Amino acid sequence: MRSIFVALLLVLPFAQSSSVAAAPVDFGAACDSPVTNPDANAIVHEVFDVKTEELAKAGLLPPGFWERNKDYGFAICDNPGSYDANAIYGKGVMFDYGLVVFLFAQARALILGRYISAPRQFDVFTELVARFADQGPDTKMNPFQVLTESAVERGVSPEEVRKTVSDPAFQKREQTLMLVTMYFLSMHERCHIALDHGTRLAEINKLPEPERAKPKQDLEIEADRCALDIINKDESRFKSSPVSFFGVLVVIATQAVVSSRPALSRENSHPSTRARLKIAKARVLEFIGTPSTQAASNYAATISATADLFDTLLAKLEVAQ
Numbered sequence: 001m002r003s004i005f006v007a008l009l010l011v012l013p014f015a016q017s018s019s020v021a022a023a024p025v026d027f028g029a030a031c032d033s034p035v036t037n038p039d040a041n042a043i044v045h046e047v048f049d050v051k052t053e054e055l056a057k058a059g060l061l062p063p064g065f066w067e068r069n070k071d072y073g074f075a076i077c078d079n080p081g082s083y084d085a086n087a088i089y090g091k092g093v094m095f096d097y098g099l100v101v102f103l104f105a106q107a108r109a110l111i112l113g114r115y116i117s118a119p120r121q122f123d124v125f126t127e128l129v130a131r132f133a134d135q136g137p138d139t140k141m142n143p144f145q146v147l148t149e150s151a152v153e154r155g156v157s158p159e160e161v162r163k164t165v166s167d168p169a170f171q172k173r174e175q176t177l178m179l180v181t182m183y184f185l186s187m188h189e190r191c192h193i194a195l196d197h198g199t200r201l202a203e204i205n206k207l208p209e210p211e212r213a214k215p216k217q218d219l220e221i222e223a224d225r226c227a228l229d230i231i232n233k234d235e236s237r238f239k240s241s242p243v244s245f246f247g248v249l250v251v252i253a254t255q256a257v258v259s260s261r262p263a264l265s266r267e268n269s270h271p272s273t274r275a276r277l278k279i280a281k282a283r284v285l286e287f288i289g290t291p292s293t294q295a296a297s298n299y300a301a302t303i304s305a306t307a308d309l310f311d312t313l314l315a316k317l318e319v320a321q
């Protein structure tokens with residue numbers, strides 16, 4: 001997997017800078033196996049640390065956000081069967097290595113699917129997520145192998161897949177998508193910290209077990225909204241097509257899939273929630289507003305279609321349980 005991260009590093013905006021990640025946070029027993037791969041750590045560092053500080057300097061973070069967050073570092077941990085990111089209050093944010101790799105695979109699946117067939121561009125992605133959701137926590141599925149198999153089933157030879165994914169234009173697109181998924185994920189976790197959800201979580205955990213799910217889900221929706229608002233503010237500076245919103249959809253769908261599969265979830269802190277996806281979709285479309293150009297109109301339609309696709313996928317996985 002190392003070569004994948006090396007390729008990704010080439011497009012990082014600050015890769016040439018002397019910015020080096022601080023030592024990973026020591027999460028003790030909560031981290032089964034700390035991942036020290038410098039390339040994987042450099043990628044998370046660029047988004048989690050460098051990007052957040054850039055937003056703080058540009059005055060794009062909500063009041064108090066940076067103050068509460070500036071001392072928080074991160075660590076990547078190989079916690080088999082976790083596939084999650086967690087804010088550990090008072091310590092830092094823990095990213096599961098399997099999740100980081102899986103997000104990259106999803107970015108590749110979305111771009112590869114588009115190269116294979118524009119009208120059926122989501123097929124490869126859908127197959128990857130469905131097969132991933134079906135695996136047990138101990139299965140060491142290689143998502144990149146699944147992608148190749150899925151492409152072969154659609155009449156593309158392994159050699160063609162290899163050529164396609166080594167094309168610089170392809171790589172640029174998948175890397176951009178990977179970085180925006182990490183961007184949303186980092187902001188979501190930092191929003192939990194900024195909104196002092198640790199205190200509220202302690203209160204929620206005093207409630208009887210059956211009453212905890214709903215207020216926990218509310219915390220997730222608040223963190224999503226906070227992260228979306230930050231991304232929107234950032235994007236509105238450039239008036240670019242908000243590709244970041246694809247990152248939002250990928251992360252929310254991933255967490256919903258993972259949490260809806262008990263085999264993949266250690267604790268049910270991210271309850272299965274198509275509602276969460278629905279709220280995010282509405283928020284994104286609200287940001288785009290009334291499209292004033294053909295490009296904006298196409299963009300809104302694509303976001304809407306993508307959100308609907310993810311919802312269909314989640315509904316199927318729910319039924320399959």
Ligand SMILES: [Zn+2]
Pocket residue numbers: 188189192220223
């Ligand atoms: Zn969360």
